[in-house]
Amino acid sequence: MASSIDLHPPIHWGQTSSTVSLRIGLTDVKYPKVEINQDSIKFQATGCSGSRGEQLYSFEIELYEKVDAKASSYKINDREISVSLQKKKNDNNSNVWPRLTKASAKLPWLKADFDRMTFSEDDSDNEQKKSMFNKNFNEDMYKSLRQDPRKARTKGFLDHRTNWLLFYNLFQFIAYFWVFTRLTMHLITRGNLKNGYKVVENPIKLCQTLAILETIHPLIGFTKGDYLVPFFQFLFRNLILFVVINFNRQIQTSPIVPCLLFVWSFVEMFRYPYYGIRLLNKENRAITWFRYTFWIVLYPLGAFIEGLIIYKSLDHYRSQGYFSITLPNRANFAFNFVLFLQIYLVLMPFGSLKQSPKPIALLVYFRSSPYDATHVESTQKDIAY
Template identity: 75%
Template sequence: MASSIDLHPPIHWGQTLHNVSLRVGLTDVKYPKIDINESSIKFQATGCSGSRGEQLYSFEIELYNKIDAKASSYKISDREINVNLKKNTPDTNNPWPRLTKTSAKLPWLKADFDKMTFSEDESDHEQKKPTFNKNFDDDIYKSFRQDTRRTKPKGLVDLRTNWLLFYNLFQFMAYLWVFTRLMIHFMVNGHLKNGYRIVENPIKLCQSLAILEIIHPLIGFTKGDWLSPLMQFLARNLILFVVINYNHQIKPSPIISYLFLVWSFVELFRYPYYGIRLLNKQSRIITWFRYTLWIILYPLGAFIEGVIIYKSLDYYHSNRYFTVDLPNKINFSFNFALFLRIYLVILPLGLVQMMQHMWNQRKKALIKKNE
């Protein structure tokens, strides 16, 4: 086992009668090179792990036993890389005592005992338990017993999943209500004026609750990045709670309704996508819409936000809202209208970065990875 690169991603491995599984803890994976042969697996990719940011990671593992390379596969998702290695023969009474051929301990390689199952007649309603024989590595067995004591109760895991399902369902239903209410308003009146008055409270509630998408990865409820949700949360709430909320001249304008329609239409596919992933399900239609609609809606939304800010410049310049003038006790000045002008310059740069990020996510989600 050797690697020319010092950075190794965290790996958890497990096994069943017929397969060995590897869970590589990397997000935002780019340029993956994965080579699986009958006796080893080689990996190299750029990605993020923990607080390191984007780095180049690699590993090479010489496997404990030979596998069927042709029947093995891997899948790259937003949160991790899952590798499935097909054993040549089932190991009913002889599970692999370790993943590697040698007994050297690797700090970045750990056993995933939730996936150590060897009994073929286990009930789906019973907790699967690993069976070990005398050949199983003593250190791994001790680690298993310690992990069993430390493992969170199943009820806690179910509570987390149920909460995330509830959150995604609530946000989906709320944005569906906003979108539907604005469309009904348009069909009845033939215009979208005063749309803000109709959906003000639900859209504010949705955008306030979005702070949970920053908290969830920070407390370990999800494995995603917290920085991207933070940037979107700050940008949208600047527009909603500050620029629009205090500008009484622009509130009746139909452009506000256009913005809310774009925001809500994006979320009508984002939250269901997260929901089906929590249920370990897949929907090609929802996935396609989730990673395709943004190509049009993100630039459109950014354009509308820019127009709203531009039309609000004179209002905030003349009324001096959120502006701090000198002299004052803290000897500090702040011109909110100037800040909005600077934000208009930064807005396209942020859009380009977000588009690049989403395009990389789209390639990983919609383009199949083959050996």
């Protein structure tokens, strides 16, 4: 067993009588390299683990017994990387591995996932499971089992962190769904989107204010991943909403603002349910596909509309002088808000290109099956659009 890099991702492993499963705890995975051989597995990727931020992680494990490399597979999603290894049949009837590694050395970044230690299809056959554990697992594994907090957790009840995140995602979904519905009804009854902003002004401001929690959650350990990406999303969206639009009554009556809110709300109606389902360790292929497919079109469309709103507001802020500071003053400091918006407009396309779908991701989207977003998740930042 060897590794060329000192940083190892946290790994939880489990097994059945025919398979071995690994959960690699990395988020925002980029450039993954997974090599599964019959007697080893090699891994290298850039990702986030805990509070470390984005780092390069790798490991190489020499397996306890041989596996069928062709029948083995892996999948990358938002929260982790799942690896499934197919055991090769041997003379041992139980076919249970006492450990994952060939060597008996204990690795701090490798832990047993006892929730995934199942050896019988019949859940009532507890005596068989118990005898297998007694025969194949040593005392250290029993201690880990007794200390595993997930074992002590009562099934059917969720922890406070998960309950809060479920409530937050449900609230945001309902709020954005309400915004989308109100704008749709306004369009149907009026025949246009003029003055549509006033119809949903308060709820959209509430949603965007609460989005600061998506920066706080990773900081306090409620969610994994980087806090900077959601922070800049929160900052720039609220610059558009609370400053550029809020202090320009002329742009508020324009149909272009409701168009932007249509884009925001439509995207979030799939993003928040996707997060809620992931919190429950479930998967919905339709929501996953919609969440990652609409993003391709709506991200550049939203960025374009934001830029158009800023451009149309330049004359207003130039004439009114809002947020600009002129000399002379006591602080001997000057700030031209119009110039700031112009610089923002120039830099905006570069920021959009940096976080927009890469060509390889677009190829995966259109060439993969309708519900296969696994490889796309490994190439994309989890951003608001």
